């Protein structure tokens with residue numbers, strides 16, 4: 433990896449800023465002053481120090497965010513706020529991106545990472561990673577509708593959704609709430625599934641991905657890094 437990227441990823445400032453540190457002679461690679469920020473270094477095999485301190489380098493970041501409503505699941509947008517806009521330079525230096533999308537009006541567990549392989553595995557329909565949603569519905573739901581959601585319903589393009597799990601949490605005149613677990617991620621899938629049984633989603637929150645649940649301590653807009661155990665669980669192959 434290029435020395436400027438390595439230093440920037442390790443928290444020593446922007447690429448422009450790290451250039452100045454290198455120019456000032458503060459950066460050593462294997463005991464020799466580094467001269468060229470474009471030089472390639474291998475952080476696993478070479479020792480890089482800044483002002484005599486070994487750098488604390490790691491390649492990947494994994495952030496669990498409770499995505500708030502009103503924010504786009506994107507890295508940038510010319511007009512609207514994105515989930516990446518909620519991060520600070522400490523995380524931005526890793527160039528994380530959202531692994532998958534939640535609609536603008538959906539809340540809940542969003543993973544932001546720069547680990548393309550993990551993101552790909554989590555999103556690949558072949559991997560069947562279950563995602564559980566708390567779904568608030570406009571109208572009451574019948575046991576038949578629950579069975580239909582579980583067996584598969586027809587959505588856009590005549591596509592039949594894969595088997596899912598649906599559990600009623602509340603079903604009275606004031607609130608109808610179900611937990612719906614699906615293993616795919618078609619466009620507006622949960623909303624489309626609700627529509628397919630003649631209902632409508634009025635609030636949607638993702639509660640979990642694979643065996644990792646959203647930390648209830650995170651208010652909408654808050655985030656934290658995954659623990660090692662959570663990361664291991666996300667990496668587990670799914671049944």
Ligand code: URA
Nearest residue numbers: 535538620621622623
């Ligand atoms: N299904 C939806 O309809 N919207 C989301 O944001 C996620 C799943």
